[in-house]
Amino acid sequence: MANMVYNFSAGPAMLPVEVMQQAQAEFRNFNDLSVSVMELSHRSSDFIAVAAAAEQDLRDLMQIPDNYKVLFLQGGGRGQFAAVAMNLLGKNAKADYIVTGQWSKSAVEEAEKLGTVRVLDGFGEVENGLRPLASSWDLDPTAAYVHYCPNETVDGIEYHFVPKTGSVPLVADMSSTILSRPIDVTQFGLIYAGAQKNIGPSGLAVVIVREDLLDQAFAHTPVIMDYAAMAKADSMVNTPPTYAWYLAGLVFKWLKRQGGLTAMGERNKAKADLLYNYVDASNFYGNNVHPDARSWMNIPFQLKDESLNSAFLKEAEAAGLVALQGHRLVGGMRASVYNAMPIEGVQALVDFMDKFAKQNA
Ligand SMILES: *Cc1c(COP(=O)(O)O)cnc(C)c1O
Numbered sequence: 001m002a003n004m005v006y007n008f009s010a011g012p013a014m015l016p017v018e019v020m021q022q023a024q025a026e027f028r029n030f031n032d033l034s035v036s037v038m039e040l041s042h043r044s045s046d047f048i049a050v051a052a053a054a055e056q057d058l059r060d061l062m063q064i065p066d067n068y069k070v071l072f073l074q075g076g077g078r079g080q081f082a083a084v085a086m087n088l089l090g091k092n093a094k095a096d097y098i099v100t101g102q103w104s105k106s107a108v109e110e111a112e113k114l115g116t117v118r119v120l121d122g123f124g125e126v127e128n129g130l131r132p133l134a135s136s137w138d139l140d141p142t143a144a145y146v147h148y149c150p151n152e153t154v155d156g157i158e159y160h161f162v163p164k165t166g167s168v169p170l171v172a173d174m175s176s177t178i179l180s181r182p183i184d185v186t187q188f189g190l191i192y193a194g195a196q197k198n199i200g201p202s203g204l205a206v207v208i209v210r211e212d213l214l215d216q217a218f219a220h221t222p223v224i225m226d227y228a229a230m231a232k233a234d235s236m237v238n239t240p241p242t243y244a245w246y247l248a249g250l251v252f253k254w255l256k257r258q259g260g261l262t263a264m265g266e267r268n269k270a271k272a273d274l275l276y277n278y279v280d281a282s283n284f285y286g287n288n289v290h291p292d293a294r295s296w297m298n299i300p301f302q303l304k305d306e307s308l309n310s311a312f313l314k315e316a317e318a319a320g321l322v323a324l325q326g327h328r329l330v331g332g333m334r335a336s337v338y339n340a341m342p343i344e345g346v347q348a349l350v351d352f353m354d355k356f357a358k359q360n361a
Contacts, residue, residue, distance in 0.1 A: 006345035009323035010153055010298060010336040011176070012196040017340075019250045038243040042236055050242075051234070054249030061255055064185050064208055069231040071207040072245050074224065077103075077175040077194025080205050081110035083225040084171055084190065089115040089144050090216045096143045098122040098163065100133065101152030102329060107173060111147070114218070122148065130290040133159055145169045145189060151177035151295050153197070154327040156287070156334065158295035162187045169213060176297050178206070179255060179339060181265030189213050197297070198338045200248035204241050255339065264339055271337050271346045272296040278350045284357035302332035308360055309333075319352050321345075 007014040030037045031046055040047045055070050064070060073079070084107075089095060093115035097108045100122030111117045124134040139146060146165045151158045153176040162184070163170065169189025178193040185191065190209045196202035207227065214228040223229050223237055230237055258264060276294060279285045285301045287294070303309055312333070316324050326332040337346055 003320065005320040005322050006341065006348055007322050008335045008337065008341070008345075008349070010197070010327070010334060011194075012202045013198075013336055013338050014340045015200065015247070016251065016254045019247065019254050019340075022250055023247060036243075037246045040242065042239050042242050047242060047246075050246050050249055051236075051240070054245055054252055057249065057252035057256060058206070061179065061252060061261055062183070062185055062208070067211050068185060069207075069209050069211060069214070069227070071209065071227060071230050072235040072240055072248070073205045073207055073230060074203060074241055076196070076203055076205055077173065077192070078106065078110070079225070080173070080192040080194075080207065081107045082114070083207075083221075083227070084145075084147065084192065085111040085114040086221040086225060087217045087227045088169070088171065088190065088213055089218070092142060092144060094118070094140070094143055096120055096137070096140055096146045096168070098134075098137065098146065098148040100149060100157050100159075101155035102327075103152055103154065103173060103175070104147070104149040107147055107149065115144075118143070120146075127290075129288055131157060131288070131293060132290040133157070133293045135161065135163070137163075139165055139168060141166065141168060143168050145171045147171045147173070149173040149175075151175075151180075151297055153295075153298050153336075154330055156289055156295045156298045156300040157293050158297070160292065169210070176336075176338075177295075179261060179264065180268050180297055182261040195244060195248060197336075198340075200251050201241075201244040204244040204248060206248070267343065268296045268337070268339070271341065271343050272299065274343065274346050274350060275299050275301075275335060275337070278353065282353075282357060284361065285353065297338055298334055298336045300326055300330060300332055300334045305360075306332075311360075312356055315356060316349075316352055319348075321349055321352055324349075 028036055096118050098120045108117050120137045124132045146168050150172050171190045174191050175194040176197040179198045192207045195204035209227055217226050279287050279301050287301050324333050326334040
């Protein structure tokens with residue numbers, strides 16, 4: 001048995017322990033077939049049942065209406081930066097991109113290769129070094145879509161409301177916030193997510209797209225990125241990432257057993273409050289994101305005395321609290337507390353931080 005640790009990795013992130021145990025138990029003998037899921041044909045009835053159940057469970061969890069397609073694609077989150085543009089830019093080939101951090105910036109860079117991108121500042125006025133979020137923009141009513149990233153994984157910045165874009169479809173990169181609470185899917189034209197934060201293994205991407213947005217892809221779109229072609233083939237134009245799809249399905253079933261997204265939302269809020277409240281009350285640690293824009297999933301914090309960073313990380317690891325180093329672009333610490341992180345893990349982190357602060361005050 002591996003030692004039990006709490007893994008705060010931003011991604012690939014920890015998966016629910018129960019899911020990993022189930023995968024292990026049926027690793028070499030799925031459905032009493034004496035083979036692994038990953039050794040099954042994607043055209044076999046056993047795998048098709050796995051794939052269909054995963055889609056249905058995701059539809060149930062997110063209450064996805066029938067006029068949306070659910071796709072299981074390859075190429076992770078970043079693959080969708082290009083796929084969204086190729087599929088949705090359409091004839092005018094222009095879109096508005098709200099930028100709030102590293103990932104929305106990267107999405108712009110990819111879309112700019114394919115069309116005209118207007119960058120909208122996602123931050124309102126910056127007050128006191130904090131970063132509140134803008135809630136309205138001068139949108140182009142003829143843009144093909146508005147793209148934003150509701151949760152900036154690197155920066156720990158999150159929209160707690162859905163931007164209003166009128167009749168222009170809203171596209172959301174939900175890689176690090178999907179399934180963390182209930183959302184109203186009908187407010188979006190398209191939602192996508194790389195799997196390795198809240199869904200399953202990396203490489204897989206889930207796309208939820210309104211049907212009326214299909215069929216406008218650029219003619220040169222590769223077929224494995226073509227939403228309409230993929231929808232028609234149940235995401236199996238080619239061999240899909242079958243094992244990742246299976247694991248995602250186990251995660252969806254686990255989420256249902258937890259009480260679904262309402263229950264997850266309550267737990268995630270409690271986890272985030274626990275850590276932010278501790279940081280805010282402390283003179284030893286800080287977080288400079290505006291309280292209205294703080295992520296529930298990725299919580300950056302800084303030691304006021306940065307010379308203690310490496311000691312903090314070393315002692316945290318020895319205490320079984322791993323992967324707390326902040327993103328290389330931001331520095332400091334970051335605790336990613338996706339669905340699979342139990343509140344006990346956050347409590348253990350707060351207890352450790354408190355002990356470390358007292359010892360080094
Ligand atoms: C992780 C992440 C991505 C990139 O995912 P890859 O699978 O590495 O391409 C994109 N957007 C957001 C918000 C992410 O957190």
